Amino acid sequence: MKIFDQISMCLQNLSRRKVRTTLTTMGVVVGTCAIVVMISLGVGMQESLEAMLAQMGDLTKIEIYNYSGGRGDSGNEVPNLDDSVIEQIAAYDHVEVVTPIVQAEWGKVKIRCGDYEYNDSIYGVYPEALEKLGYELSEGKFPTGKEKEIAVLFGENAPYSFNDTKNPDVWFSPYDNEDPPVDIFNDTFTISVGREDEEDKSGKDPEKHDMVITGRLVGDWNKGYETVYGVFLPIDKLYELYKEYDSYNGISSSSSTAFNPRKINYDHAYVKVTDMDYVDEVETKIKDLGYDTYSMETMRKPLQEQVRNTMLLLGGLGGISLLVAAMGITNTMVMSIYERTREIGIMKVLGCVIGDIRTIFLMEAGLIGFGGGVIGVMLSFIISAVLNILGGGGSVGGMMGGGYYDGSGMATQLSVIPPWLVALALVFSTLIGLISGFSPANRAVKISALEAIKHE
C-alpha cells in the first residue's frame, strides 16, 4: 500500500466518526494545553527570576574574600592569595578572567589635578582584566597594562569625586547637571604617595608621577560601586607606590605595617566565569582552596531550584490531564477496532498485509495526538496571552514589554512559551497518541481474518 493511501484511509476513518474523533482530540487538546500553560508559567517565573537576579548583580562573577588570616574553616593552612594562586584559578575550566581587586589603603596614594584631589576609592587590579570583567566604557579605552605612565581607568562619576584642597567642603554631584571639577582627558593629572601624618607639611613633597587616564566606564551598580565612583590602576603600580610610601615616610621594612611584596596576600579578587551554569563548579573549586567566596549563585541556586520544583509540579499536573487523554485515545481506538473488526477481516482477506493495517491504526492514533497537540499549542498561546494581560495588571506598560525591568520585557510576563516548549508539546502529544494506539493496533493485527468476516 502506498503511504498516501494509508493516510487517506486513516483520515477517512477518523472523519467517519466525527463526534468521537473530536471528543478524543479535545481530550488531547486539554492535556496539551494544561502542560504547555503550566510549564509556560514556570518558564515565566524562571525568566523573571533571572532578570531579578541580574538586576542584583553580575550572575557570572565570583568574588573571593581572603579574610581568614591564613586559616581556613577547618584550620588548614590557606595559601596566600598571590599571583600564582590567581594564575592557578585562571587556569580552571570556564574561567574567563581573574583579577585581584585591592582597595588602596586610605591616604597612601593621592591623585591630583591642580588643586583638586581625588577623594574616593582607588583599586589595584590587573589592567588587562578590566574589559573581560564585562565593564563597559562610556569613553576612551581600556588600559592595556603596557603603558609607560601609570594608566588609570575612571569610574563613571569618579571625576566628580575631586575636591578642592583649599576648599574641601565643596562637593560636586553628578546628578545636578554640573560639570565635573576636572576634565579627565584634557587636564593634567599626577599621582603620588601621601604623608603618614597629613598635618605634617615639613620636608619636601613626595614625587609626582605622570599618569594617563585611558578611559571612563559606564557606571553599573550591579557590577559594583567601583564602576561608578572608583578608579582603577595596575596593581603592580599600586604596590610600587606602597613601597615609595614606606620609604618616603621612613617606615622600615621590618615594621609590621611595612609593605612586603614577597608576602602578597590579596584580600579580594574577582573571578569572571564564561557562563552562569559553571559558576557553581568554579566556586566549589575555589572554596576547596580555603577561600571564602560570594556569588549570585548562592542566591540563585535555591531560588532556581524552587522554580524548577514549581515547574515540575505544574508540569506534572498538566501531565495527569494528558495521561487521561491518552486513556481516551486508547479507548477510542479499541472501540474503533471493535466496530471495524469486520472491515479489518475483509482487508486481510483481500490481501492487505498486516503491517499496513497496523500503520493505519497507529496513524489514526498518532494523528489524534498530533492534531490535539497542534490545537492545544495554539490554544495555549491564547491562554498565555490572556494570562499575561490579566497578570500584568492589564497595564499597557506590561503589554508593551516595559514593566519593572526595563529593556527586558519578557521578565514581566507571567507565562512564556519558548519554541522548545512548542516542539516538546507536539512531540509529546504525538508520542502519547502513538503509544496509546500501539496496543489497539496490535490487537487489530491479531484479529483472525476468518473470525472477523463472520463478525457482525
Added chain:
Amino acid sequence: MEKTPFIEIRGLRKVYKLGKERVVALENINLTIERGEICCILGTSGSGKSTLLNMMAGLERPTKGQVLYSGKDVSRFDERRWALFRQKNIGFVFQSYNLMTSLSGIENVAMPLMFRGMDKDRRTRIAKEALREVGLGNRMKHRPSQMSGGQQQRVGIARAFVTKPKIVFADEPTGNLDTKTTTEVMELMVNKSRENNQTFILVTHDNGIARYADRIVTIVDGKIVGDEKNESIARTREQIAADKAAAAGQQAKEEQAPAAADAGAANTSTGGAE
C-alpha cells in the same frame, strides 16, 4: 503427460478443539484442481466444505497435510506471505458480500488494487471498467447500503475479479439472493472465470447452483465422497446455455439481458477451446 497440478491438496486434515472434545472437520482430503477448472465443493452445512476453502485461501491452518499451488507448499506460509499471496493470486466472493460500508462501489472494487500499491487514478479507472463489466456502470458511486443484494454481490464479484487473480473462491455466493439474481450472479462469475481462464472454486450446499461447475466434489462429514464431472450430472453445459437462452427470452425487458447474452457467447467459445 505428467505435469504439476495447479492446485494439489495432500492428506489435509483439520481438527478443532471445542473444550475437551475434538471435532474432526476434515479427514484426509486429497484433491487436484486444474487451471481454469470450475469446481464446486458441495456439502451440507457442517460438512467441512468451508473449512476446506479457508485452508486453501490461507484463512485457516491445516492440522495436517499440505496445500500446493503449482507445486509450492503454501500451507505453512506466515500471515504476511499469505496476505501477499492472496493479493496476487486469489479473489474472494462472500455470501454476505463483505463490502466496506463506508466506501463507494468504485472504492470497494479498487481496494485490492490499492493494497498492491497501485496509484489512485489507475485503480479508479480499472475499477470503473470492472463495475461496467458486471453491469453496474450507473451505480458506481453508490454506497453498499444504497444497493440491492444482487447489486452488492456484483460489486463483490467485480472486486474479486479486478486483480485478474488465478483463482477465485466463492463461499455460498448466492446464499442471500433470490433465484433470478442467483442465476445472473452465477453466470457472471462462471463467464468471467472462463474468459480469463481462471480457476473458480465454488462452495455451496445448493445442488441447483452446483450445475454451473465443470466438476462437483461432494463432501460429507469431512470426507470426499464424490468427485464427478458435470456431464454425468443431469445437465450439460449446452443445456445450461439453452436454459439461459430461454431465461433471457423471459427477461428481455431487463437491462442486464444483453450483457448476460454477451457473456453467454464468451462462455461457449471458452468451452469449445477446452
